[in-house]
Amino acid sequence: xxxxxxxxxxxxxxxxxxxxxxxxxxxxxxxxxxxxxxxxxxxxxxxxxxxxxxxxxxxxxxxxxxxxxxxxxxxxxxxxxxxxxxxxxxxxxxxxxxxxxxxxxxxxxxxxxxxxxxxxxxxxxxxxxxxxxxxxxxxxxxxxxxxxxxxxxxxxxxxxxxxxxxxxxxxxxxxxxxxxxxxxxxxxxxxxxxxxxxxxxxxxxxxxxxxxxxxxxxxxxxxxxxxxxxxxxxxxxxxxxxxxxxxxxxxxxxxxxxxxxxxxxxxxxxxxxxxxxxxxxxxxxxxxxxxxxxxxxxxxxxxxxxxxxxxxxxxxxxxxxxxxxxxxxxxxxxxxxxxxxxxxxxxxxxxxxxxxxxxxxxxxxxxxxxxxxxxxxxxxxxxxxxxxxxxxxxxx
Amino acid sequence: xxxxxxxxxxxxxxxxxxxxxxxxxxxxxxxxxxxxxxxxxxxxxxxxxxxxxxxxxxxxxxxxxxxxxxxxxxxxxxxxxxxxxxxxxxxxxxxxxxxxxxxxxxxxxxxxxxxxxxxxxxxxxxxxxxxxxxxxxxxxxxxxxxxxxxxxxxxxxxxxxxxxxxxxxxxxxxxxxxxxxxxxxxxxxxxxxxxxxxxxxxxxxxxxxxxxxxxxxxxxxxxxxxxxxxxxxxxxxxxxxxxxxxxxxxxxxxxxxxxxxxxxxxxxxxxxxxxxxxxxxxxxxxxxxxxxxxxxxxxxxxxxxxxxxxxxxxxxxxxxxxxxxxxxxxxxxxxxxxxxxxxxxxxxxxxxxxxxxxxxxxxxxxxxxxxxxxxxxxxxxxxxxxxxxxxxxxxxxxxxxxxxxxxxxxxxxxxxxxxxxxxxxxxxxxxxxxxxxxxxxxxxxxxxxxxxxxxxxxxxxxxxxxxxxxxxxxxxxxxxxxxxxxxxxxxxxxxxxxxxxxxxxxxxxxxxxxxxxxxxxxxxxxxxxxxxxxxxxxxxxxxxxxxxxxxxxxxxxxxxxxxxxxxxxxxxxxxxxx
Numbered sequence: 001x002x003x004x005x006x007x008x009x010x011x012x013x014x015x016x017x018x019x020x021x022x023x024x025x026x027x028x029x030x031x032x033x034x035x036x037x038x039x040x041x042x043x044x045x046x047x048x049x050x051x052x053x054x055x056x057x058x059x060x061x062x063x064x065x066x067x068x069x070x071x072x073x074x075x076x077x078x079x080x081x082x083x084x085x086x087x088x089x090x091x092x093x094x095x096x097x098x099x100x101x102x103x104x105x106x107x108x109x110x111x112x113x114x115x116x117x118x119x120x121x122x123x124x125x126x127x128x129x130x131x132x133x134x135x136x137x138x139x140x141x142x143x144x145x146x147x148x149x150x151x152x153x154x155x156x157x158x159x160x161x162x163x164x165x166x167x168x169x170x171x172x173x174x175x176x177x178x179x180x181x182x183x184x185x186x187x188x189x190x191x192x193x194x195x196x197x198x199x200x201x202x203x204x205x206x207x208x209x210x211x212x213x214x215x216x217x218x219x220x221x222x223x224x225x226x227x228x229x230x231x232x233x234x235x236x237x238x239x240x241x242x243x244x245x246x247x248x249x250x251x252x253x254x255x256x257x258x259x260x261x262x263x264x265x266x267x268x269x270x271x272x273x274x275x276x277x278x279x280x281x282x283x284x285x286x287x288x289x290x291x292x293x294x295x296x297x298x299x300x301x302x303x304x305x306x307x308x309x310x311x312x313x314x315x316x317x318x319x320x321x322x323x324x325x326x327x328x329x330x331x332x333x334x335x336x337x338x339x340x341x342x343x344x345x346x347x348x349x350x351x352x353x354x355x356x357x358x359x360x361x362x363x364x365x366x367x368x369x370x371x372x373x374x375x376x377x378x379x380x381x382x383x384x385x386x387x388x389x390x391x392x393x394x395x396x
Numbered sequence: 397x398x399x400x401x402x403x404x405x406x407x408x409x410x411x412x413x414x415x416x417x418x419x420x421x422x423x424x425x426x427x428x429x430x431x432x433x434x435x436x437x438x439x440x441x442x443x444x445x446x447x448x449x450x451x452x453x454x455x456x457x458x459x460x461x462x463x464x465x466x467x468x469x470x471x472x473x474x475x476x477x478x479x480x481x482x483x484x485x486x487x488x489x490x491x492x493x494x495x496x497x498x499x500x501x502x503x504x505x506x507x508x509x510x511x512x513x514x515x516x517x518x519x520x521x522x523x524x525x526x527x528x529x530x531x532x533x534x535x536x537x538x539x540x541x542x543x544x545x546x547x548x549x550x551x552x553x554x555x556x557x558x559x560x561x562x563x564x565x566x567x568x569x570x571x572x573x574x575x576x577x578x579x580x581x582x583x584x585x586x587x588x589x590x591x592x593x594x595x596x597x598x599x600x601x602x603x604x605x606x607x608x609x610x611x612x613x614x615x616x617x618x619x620x621x622x623x624x625x626x627x628x629x630x631x632x633x634x635x636x637x638x639x640x641x642x643x644x645x646x647x648x649x650x651x652x653x654x655x656x657x658x659x660x661x662x663x664x665x666x667x668x669x670x671x672x673x674x675x676x677x678x679x680x681x682x683x684x685x686x687x688x689x690x691x692x693x694x695x696x697x698x699x700x701x702x703x704x705x706x707x708x709x710x711x712x713x714x715x716x717x718x719x720x721x722x723x724x725x726x727x728x729x730x731x732x733x734x735x736x737x738x739x740x741x742x743x744x745x746x747x748x749x750x751x752x753x754x755x756x757x758x759x760x761x762x763x764x765x766x767x768x769x770x771x772x773x774x775x776x777x778x779x780x781x782x783x784x785x786x787x788x789x790x791x792x793x794x795x796x797x798x799x800x801x802x803x804x805x806x807x808x809x810x811x812x813x814x815x816x817x818x819x820x821x822x823x824x825x826x827x828x829x830x831x832x833x834x835x836x837x838x839x840x841x842x843x844x845x846x847x848x849x850x851x852x853x854x855x856x857x858x859x860x861x862x863x864x865x866x867x868x869x870x871x872x873x874x875x876x877x878x879x880x881x882x883x884x885x886x887x888x889x890x891x892x893x894x895x896x897x898x899x900x901x902x903x904x905x906x907x908x909x910x911x912x913x914x915x916x917x918x919x920x921x922x923x924x925x926x927x928x929x930x931x932x933x934x935x936x937x938x939x940x941x942x943x944x945x946x947x948x949x950x951x952x953x954x955x956x957x958x959x960x961x962x963x964x965x966x967x968x969x970x971x972x973x974x
Contacts, residue, residue: 198799
């Protein structure tokens with residue numbers, strides 16, 4: 001009976017939604033320590049933790065500690081829409097942070113393949129000006145790189161301060177001259193594919209600049225500005241997927257902390273969850289909350305043990321947080337073992353004892369999310385098993 | 397006789413002496429690589445259609461000049477070449493022997509100059525008060541230019557490529573001497589100083605020892621030396637050790653982070669492929685020094701590794717290490733690949749490309765002479781076809797499109813704005829609201845997508861990364877031109893660009909003067925022959941007419957108008973594509 005119910009859930013989960021969800025990805029760069037928020041390991045010897053206590057609300061469990069009140073605030077308020085994934089294998093522990101970023105963004109370090117979000121955006125939002133908008137986030141090259149656009153908040157600030165008003169005649173000229181070149185009238189007699197790419201870039205430069213330059217609000221933090229730009233872009237149907245960075249580049253890399261690993265990550269977690277609470281309120285007030293998925297991810301986890309500098313080295317197993325009204329949240333999927341490695345599990349039924357057990361990876365998670373838009377990455381990714389366990393309702 | 401007159405004289409001389417049909421040239425490279433049959437593919441077979449071959453001589457000389465000298469041809473050169481279309485080979489030879497070509501060829505070695513990360517220098521200077529004081533934007537720029545200057549000097553001396561790793565000096569500017577702990581030491585016969593490594597106890601690794609090159613490696617803190625070493629190796633060898641399994645201890649069969657890691661890692665290929673083969677190399681590089689390259693790896697169990705395979709390892713002497721690097725065929729192969737890709741403006745991917753690379757490599761290993769290499773590349777059927785062939789005959793082949801890359805922008809800016817470089821366009825004119833005393837420095841790095849700076853550059857053709865920023869760059873160039881050339885004291889005769897409009901602010905120019913100026917600039921920058929009555933000029937004139945309305949003074953209005961006209965020309969496909 002349980003299996004039958006799960007299969008029904010699975011079929012329902014694959015059914016098409018009228019409008020594919022927009023996705024907002026928040027990158028936490030450098031590698032967070034999952035034991036401080038996502039999976040309580042304080043009772044296991046051999047793992048250096050920050051203490052705290054396991055807390056549960058509406059089925060969602062997290063590590064609560066008084067020094068991180070914003071974590072409790074967010075988790076309690078958003079428990080029913082939140083899913084935590086633990087023991088996620090990112091392949092991210094590599095020679096450079098960019099490689100690690102690629103690990104979480106597309107689960108392979110090859111530069112040939114595109115990242116998940118650009119692939120999704122290219123499939124469901126090809127008609128938008130910027131299917132995938134990246135703000136201060138690593139763009140991962142690949143076949144669909146024309147479907148993504150990298151925006152730097154510094155540029156938006158600069159554009160705002162410069163108040164550059166591009167005359168309409170310059171835009172007219174640009175469109176006109178590239179159309180001439182594409183039609184062979186300009187005498188360039190050159191191949192059209194690359195001219196098209198140039199044309200697209202010029203059009204974006206000319207048309208998006210005034211759009212974005214008006215969006216910078218000096219009263220807000222950089223993260224809130226990035227988020228605001230992303231939400232405005234969603235609302236104006238400029239973009240379908242946005243990836244933004246929280247904080248500074250590589251900020252969570254506490255390999256060699258200035259104070260201590262736990263002190264620094266504590267501050268970062270507090271800041272992150274305070275911002276997430278703000279973000280959800282913005283999403284709701286923007287009328288975007290009914291059809292959006294928020295992914296909060298880090299490219300790495302952190303080593304179970306402290307190193308000689310009082311920091312923690314990077315670790316390939318990490319956690320990920322999802323928020324959406326499109327599913328029933330209040331659940332934790334996956335787990336870390338006593339060595340802080342992922343515990344293999346069945347991605348459909350969640351069983352760790354029997355069945356087709358695998359290490360959960362971003363592949364499985366994003367394949368499941370994309371299934372909400374009736375998209376299957378089968379044939380495009382190497383391991384497309386969607387982690388449908390995410391969407392299983394609790395057994396009645 | 398001025399240098400320009402000399403050039404014209406030499407071109408004319410070659411024109412008279414060395415006639416050769418360009419169609420023949422396209423089938424017979426001037427230096428046929430190794431007497432081997434040139435690779436024949438759809439993309440590299442020269443066009444035999446004489447009509448198309450001769451179709452656009454001005455565009456051909458534009459390509460050759462931009463590729464081999466990183467500059468636009470003068471109208472005199474275009475005129476002479478157009479009249480003497482037979483002289484392609486002599487012209488190519490001439491270009492390759494010029495001083496400009498030395499610079500151009502140096503910039504082809506983008507591994508040595510292209511990843512610009514001033515942050516590293518900031519961190520370097522943060523712990524050293526003297527360096528911090530000395531580190532101005534100007535000196536930083538110059539410092540980062542040291543490797544390319546050194547490379548250019550070696551090319552001008554026809555030094556073997558291998559020697560760039562064994563040279564005992566770098567060129568430096570007086571203002572960067574302090575970074576090398578030097579005051580002033582006169583260098584070779586160029587207007588720069590030289591730092592001799594033996595004087596300051598630094599490893600002798602040629603230009604790899606220079607601060608400028610090391611500053612280009614991505615390391616944002618002292619704990620990131622491992623990344624720097626890996627990046628150095630990647631840049632030098634074109635090999636990536638960042639494979640999916642390289643640091644996945646789980647997949648390497650290691651269950652716990654204890655002493656078993658050592659025993660497994662020391663024999664596991666995913667570890668030893670990098671750590672054993674390149675350990676010496678990585679550790680020899682300054683600022684990637686000694687045990688830090690492995691410490692991060694080893695800290696999983698400090699005790700186990702303190703007696704591990706690398707304990708007490710004595711490294712090669714600097715000279716031995718330099719020889720090791722220079723003799724490593726992976727490095728010369730990588731450099732060849734970089735230069736070819738930079739010239740072809742595309743990745744080498746097909747089987748035919750590999751054949752071509754093999755042929756070039758055989759010749760390259762004979763001489764290791766950069767000038768010969770570039771000569772061979774431009775004599776290859778692929779290049780000949782790109783430049784002289786008809787784009788229409790090779791449909792679906794993107795390689796026929798060449799786009800302004802960093803080297804071309806750099807050369808162009810030098811031509812029209814000698815006081816600026818591509819790295820920084822100092823915006824300090826009232827027209828854009830910057831005060832003269834507080835110039836805003838816009839490093840090129842800010843105009844380039846971040847992934848370019850983080851090591852993804854191998855994915856892109858070199859020029860492509862700049863197309864996203866072309867509009868920003870165009871606006872800045874145009875801004876700088878009008879700020880330089882339009883003022884209350886500016887005389888038309890002293891201008892490099894706006895010489896056809898009246899003195900000073902040029903506000904009162906007649907429509908004829910404006911159209912003539914637009915068509916002059918258009919023709920010079922695009923190598924096209926467009927009259928002032930052409931529809932393109934009319935279209936650009938409408939840009940002028942609209943923009944001249946904006947501004948509170950005549951000077952502001954005129955600067956605004958010409959800024960947008962020049963920007964429009966710079967973003968036009970006829971200019972940016974060549």
